[in-house]
Amino acid sequence: MQLDLIGKSYGPNQVLGPIRLSLTRGQRLAILGPSGMGKSTLLRIVAGLDPQFSGSITGDDRLALIFQEPTLLPWRNATQNITIPTGCSVAQAHEWMARVGLPAHHNHFPRQMSLGQQRRLALARAFAAQPDILLMDEPFASLDGETAARMIALTSELLSGTGAGLLLVTHDPNEARALEARPLRLGGNPAQIQG
Numbered sequence: 001m002q003l004d005l006i007g008k009s010y011g012p013n014q015v016l017g018p019i020r021l022s023l024t025r026g027q028r029l030a031i032l033g034p035s036g037m038g039k040s041t042l043l044r045i046v047a048g049l050d051p052q053f054s055g056s057i058t059g060d061d062r063l064a065l066i067f068q069e070p071t072l073l074p075w076r077n078a079t080q081n082i083t084i085p086t087g088c089s090v091a092q093a094h095e096w097m098a099r100v101g102l103p104a105h106h107n108h109f110p111r112q113m114s115l116g117q118q119r120r121l122a123l124a125r126a127f128a129a130q131p132d133i134l135l136m137d138e139p140f141a142s143l144d145g146e147t148a149a150r151m152i153a154l155t156s157e158l159l160s161g162t163g164a165g166l167l168l169v170t171h172d173p174n175e176a177r178a179l180e181a182r183p184l185r186l187g188g189n190p191a192q193i194q195g
C-alpha cells in the first residue's frame with residue numbers, strides 16, 4: 001500500500017498536509033499524535049472509507065479494519081459475526097475463535113460477551129478475512145491495563161503468525177512499542193509526519 005496524500009480538508013478546514021506512507025506485509029507502523037490531529041482521518045483514507053482527499057493510494061493489498069468499538073452484528077451469534085462479513089467457513093471461524101481464546105463462545109451473541117471478549121471476536125473476524133495489512137484505530141482504548149496487555153500480545157502473535165502488516169492509530173506510544181511498530185508522529189497544522 002502506497003499513500004501519496006497531498007491534502008485533506010473538511011470544508012475550509014485543512015486537517016492533513018502532504019503525507020507519504022508505504023506499508024507492506026510484515027511491516028508495522030504506528031501513527032501517533034494528540035487528539036484531533038487527524039489520525040483517524042488518515043486511517044479512513046488508507047482504508048478507502050473516505051474518497052474525498054487529494055492525492056492517491058496505490059496497491060492491491062487486502063485490508064481489514066478494527067475500530068475502537070468492536071462493531072459486531074448484534075442479532076448474529078459469534079460464529080456468524082465472522083462468517084457473514086468474511087465469507088469464511090464455519091470451521092475456519094471456529095478455528096479463529098480458538099486462536100483468540102474464545103473456543104466456547106460459538107453460539108454467544110455479542111451482548112452476552114464482555115467488552116474484552118467482543119474485542120477478541122473482532123480480532124478473529126479481521127484475521128479471518130486474511131488481510132495483508134491490518135488497520136487498527138485505537139483498538140485497545142477503554143480496556144483495563146491487563147486486558148489491553150493481553151490483547152496487544154495476542155495481536156502481535158497473530159500478526160507474526162500470518163505475516164500481515166499493521167497500521168495502528170493510537171495516542172499511546174507504549175502501545176506502538178509493545179507491538180514493535182515504527183512510530184510516526186503527526187503534528188503541525190495541517191498535520192504532517194514530523195521528522
Ligand SMILES: Nc1ncnc2c1ncn2[C@@H]1O[C@H](COP(=O)(O)OP(=O)(O)OP(=O)(O)O)[C@@H](O)[C@H]1O
Pocket residue numbers: 010015033034035036037038039040041042171
Ligand atoms: N466528518 C468531519 N467533518 C468535519 N470535521 C471533521 C470530521 N471528522 C473529523 N473532523 C475534524 O478533523 C480533525 C481531525 O479529526 P480526527 O478524528 O482525524 O483526529 P484524531 O487524531 O483521530 O483524534 P482522536 O485521537 O480524538 O480520535 C478534528 O479537528 C476534527 O474535528
